[in-house]
Amino acid sequence: MARKEMQEINAGSMADIAFLLLIFFLVTTTMDVDTGISRKLPPPLRGDEEPPDINERYIFTVLVNSRDNLLIEGKPGDIRGLKDQAKEFMSNPTGRDDLPEMELKNIPGLGNVRVPKKSAVISLKNDRGTSYKMYIAVQNELAAAIDDLRNDLAMEKFGKKYTELISEDQMNAIQKAIPVPISEAEPEDVGEN
DSSP, X not given: OOOOOOOOOOOTTHHHHHHHHHHHHHHHOOOOOXXXXXXXXXXXXXXXXXXXXXXXXXXXXXXXXXXXXEEETTXXXXXXXXXXXXXXXXXXXXXXXXXXXXXXXXETTTEEEEEESSOOEEEEEEBTTOOHHHHHHHHHHHHXXXXXXXXXXXXXXXXXXXXXXXXXXXXXXXXXXXXXXXXXOOOBOOXXX
């Protein structure tokens, strides 16, 4: 009886093919990168420099405790009303005495714009026990207030929303008129009330 020889498959190039496929997928795959929350920090104070004095009228305080309750301007508040309250603080449409005093300022590229006379600041302070979900919700509401104000001004001056502007000069002018004045204090144990 004659023995049949087994047919062999040449697998020498299989490793090369697998390596090439691996490189192809590594090169063509995109990775999502978390960008975080964009905030511009104030410049550091020099050793002999005192922090600037800010009138209470120009500070909008938001406190979040460990139970995710809000205290807005010293009164219990709700996340659903935070955006509107922040917008009212930044624009003072009715000329209230307890909100920032407004003035007409000539901003290049925009002309005369109604802005706070001095820098208005939204001061945010969280408890160490504040949930991440609440922290992000508060950040989103405050950012939405700034976005709404920018969109309103862009519609008034250019006939389009801020997010639709193409010109970098127009965007910079809107940003100069309506900055993102959010100041975050270091979280601490502020209590449960």
